[in-house]
Amino acid sequence: MRRKPRSIRSKIILALLVPVVALIGLWTLDLSVSVADAAALRDSFHTRDNLSLPVDRMVTALQAERSASVETLAAGRDIAALSDERLATDVKITEFRKLSQLYRGSGISADIARSRIADMSTAFDALAQLRMRVNAADISGSEVVSGYAGVIGYAFTVSTAAATSSSPLVERVIRTGVGLRRAGELLHQEDALLTGVTTAARFGPGESRQLIEVVGALRFQIPTAGSTLPAPDQAAYKEMLRSPEFSALRAVEDQLLRAGTSGDPVPTTAAVWKTTFTPAIRQFYGFLSSGYDKAVAFATAERDRIIVRFVISGVLGLIAIVTSLLLSIHIGGSVVRRLTVLRTAATDLAQRLPGTVRRLRTGEQTGEQVDVDGTTLRLALGDDEIADVGSALTEVQRSAIDAAAGEAALRYDLNRVLVNIARRNQTLIDRQLEALNSGDRSTARAGQLAAQMRRHADHLVILAGSARSRRGLGPETLAGIITRVAGEVEHAERIEIGAMADAEVPEPAVTDIGHLLAELLENGTTFSPPGTPVRVSARPAPDGIVVEIEDHGLGMSASALEETNRRLTQPQDFDPGTSNRLGLFVVGRLAAERGIGVVLRPSGDRGITATVQIPAELAAPLSPAAPGSSPNRAGVTVSALVGTVTSAGRGTPRHAAEKRA
Numbered sequence: 001m002r003r004k005p006r007s008i009r010s011k012i013i014l015a016l017l018v019p020v021v022a023l024i025g026l027w028t029l030d031l032s033v034s035v036a037d038a039a040a041l042r043d044s045f046h047t048r049d050n051l052s053l054p055v056d057r058m059v060t061a062l063q064a065e066r067s068a069s070v071e072t073l074a075a076g077r078d079i080a081a082l083s084d085e086r087l088a089t090d091v092k093i094t095e096f097r098k099l100s101q102l103y104r105g106s107g108i109s110a111d112i113a114r115s116r117i118a119d120m121s122t123a124f125d126a127l128a129q130l131r132m133r134v135n136a137a138d139i140s141g142s143e144v145v146s147g148y149a150g151v152i153g154y155a156f157t158v159s160t161a162a163a164t165s166s167s168p169l170v171e172r173v174i175r176t177g178v179g180l181r182r183a184g185e186l187l188h189q190e191d192a193l194l195t196g197v198t199t200a201a202r203f204g205p206g207e208s209r210q211l212i213e214v215v216g217a218l219r220f221q222i223p224t225a226g227s228t229l230p231a232p233d234q235a236a237y238k239e240m241l242r243s244p245e246f247s248a249l250r251a252v253e254d255q256l257l258r259a260g261t262s263g264d265p266v267p268t269t270a271a272v273w274k275t276t277f278t279p280a281i282r283q284f285y286g287f288l289s290s291g292y293d294k295a296v297a298f299a300t301a302e303r304d305r306i307i308v309r310f311v312i313s314g315v316l317g318l319i320a321i322v323t324s325l326l327l328s329i330h331i332g333g334s335v336v337r338r339l340t341v342l343r344t345a346a347t348d349l350a351q352r353l354p355g356t357v358r359r360l361r362t363g364e365q366t367g368e369q370v371d372v373d374g375t376t377l378r379l380a381l382g383d384d385e386i387a388d389v390g391s392a393l394t395e396v397q398r399s400a401i402d403a404a405a406g407e408a409a410l411r412y413d414l415n416r417v418l419v420n421i422a423r424r425n426q427t428l429i430d431r432q433l434e435a436l437n438s439g440d441r442s443t444a445r446a447g448q449l450a451a452q453m454r455r456h457a458d459h460l461v462i463l464a465g466s467a468r469s470r471r472g473l474g475p476e477t478l479a480g481i482i483t484r485v486a487g488e489v490e491h492a493e494r495i496e497i498g499a500m501a502d503a504e505v506p507e508p509a510v511t512d513i514g515h516l517l518a519e520l521l522e523n524g525t526t527f528s529p530p531g532t533p534v535r536v537s538a539r540p541a542p543d544g545i546v547v548e549i550e551d552h553g554l555g556m557s558a559s560a561l562e563e564t565n566r567r568l569t570q571p572q573d574f575d576p577g578t579s580n581r582l583g584l585f586v587v588g589r590l591a592a593e594r595g596i597g598v599v600l601r602p603s604g605d606r607g608i609t610a611t612v613q614i615p616a617e618l619a620a621p622l623s624p625a626a627p628g629s630s631p632n633r634a635g636v637t638v639s640a641l642v643g644t645v646t647s648a649g650r651g652t653p654r655h656a657a658e659k660r661a
Contacts, residue, residue, distance in 0.1 A: 528553030
């Protein structure tokens with residue numbers, strides 16, 4: 001079943017609501033992002049308390065247990081001496097396991113952190129294995145250092161995974177702190193290794209090489225670990241590395257590196273090493289003690305900024321949404337109301353206009369009788385596009401009425417044209433019947449009238465723009481055409497044929513040139529007094545033949561003559577209102593089609609001379625001896641030729657017989 005189309009009201013409401021809904025969506029998205037950022041920063045506190053700090057405390061305990069284990073193995077003391085350190089480590093591991101269960105980060109980094117927390121169980125299993133080997137005293141000091149370093153490395157992966165924050169600044173501070181603690185782990189590895197070496201007073205197997213590796217990594221990572229610190233903290237960090245404590249530490253390291261290989265005595269004691277190492281490591285971790293506090297301070301400031309943004313964007317966004325909704329309701333209602341007025345007016349127009357057009361077409365009213373202004377749409381719709389539509393409807397109504405009135409006038413004028421031609425043919429037929437019943441010259445007179453009737457029929461064909469029938473009897477001399485058409489014109493006895501140039505007209509142009517000259521001759525006899533002659537002559541010209549038709553009639557005013565010549569040289573579409581000038585329109589149309597020039601000019605005191613310029617391709621000159629040429633007939637009247645012209649078909653000359661086409 002076909003759905004009913006939505007109304008314009010629903011479409012406008014939908015178009016206005018879409019931006020409002022989009023604005024609400026953007027507002028909601030902004031609020032959700034703010035809430036998510038605030039929640040992520042809030043999670044930073046939980047990450048510090050439930051993951052970062054427990055990991056650091058557990059790492060510190062493992063580092064202490066490692067140093068004690070190496071020292072116990074080097075001194076050959078009872079393993080029971082490690083119970084306190086191991087107990088402290090187990091307490092920190094239990095604390096880590098408990099607090100890590102409270103970790104509630106979000107995103108990919110949180111998933112990675114939870115995976116690293118799960119991996120710590122493997123590290124704790126490795127720690128248990130390591131303790132068993134220490135208890136059995138079947139492990140070297142370097143192996144103890146490496147074993148504990150592996151467990152501590154697992155712990156640092158947890159801190160690194162949990163360092164991600166919604167604030168880049170907070171995340172950078174946390175990651176820098178983790179990097180520094182990794183560098184501090186190298187210091188503790190060095191301490192554990194040298195504690196065993198100085199206690200045993202010699203380098204064990206692999207310990208010299210391990211010391212070289214640890215010191216090399218330490219001297220590379222300690223300076224670079226602080227490269228991401230803020231500028232003031234970075235300056236303080238560099239100053240710390242240049243302090244006397246770290247200078248003394250590097251001096252002892254250099255002394256031990258020069259001591260030799262495995263089994264060689266060491267140049268320092270355990271007391272001297274602890275005296276050198278303890279101030280440096282305290283200074284290092286003293287610098288790190290404020291790292292988490294700074295991260296928390298940054299997180300707090302970022303959280304406050306997000307809350308302020310949340311309040312401002314939330315309130316302003318809500319105001320914008322309410323304002324947009326109210327404006328949408330107001331604008332939409334206004335547009336719908338005006339469109340309703342426009343629809344009502346258009347419907348009324350659709351009901352009234354067909355009746356008005358019908359009355360105009362049927363002639364019950366004329367264009368002058370229709371009050372267009374009285375029936376025009378008068379809509380107070382403002383000055384926007386809707387008002388333009390109302391104005392367009394008004395113009396449509398006015399144009400429809402004007403078109404209907406013009407169509408009615410055109411029909412009236414066409415009726416006049418048809419009546420005019422019909423009445424002419426009726427008159428000619430009546431006169432032809434009279435001529436047929438009137439005596440000697442009845443046949444000649446009837447031929448003239450029949451020729452005029454044929455021309456009137458040709459008028460209609462020319463008006464329609466259709467192809468005319470051709471003679472089909474070959475070319476004809478210009479003198480023969482003039483003689484023939486002169487004999488077909490009413491009052492042919494008044495036409496005098498002057499000098500005739502010998503020229504031949506090709507077959508396709510015979511009918512049109514004859515029609516054109518017949519109309520000009522008929523105009524000359526019609527618009528001149530009965531007793532005056534109409535003279536026609538033809539003379540050669542450089543570009544063809546010039547035919548002149550001169551009458552001594554009423555003449556024309558200068559303006560009328562100018563307008564007529566303009567119509568002859570530039571024929572327009574036929575205007576039925578000028579049917580009384582039908583002949584001149586036909587002359588102009590034929591002249592334009594054939595490239596013939598026709599100009600009217602005053603002749604003597606009164607009268608008009610029509611000059612017809614026939615181009616050479618339509619009137620080729622004939623030599624005097626050429627077949628079909630004829631002598632000039634200056635001064636001959638057509639009345640002497642009428643009998644010859646109308647006797648076609650009974651052995652008449654060729655140019656006379658051809659008129660039947």
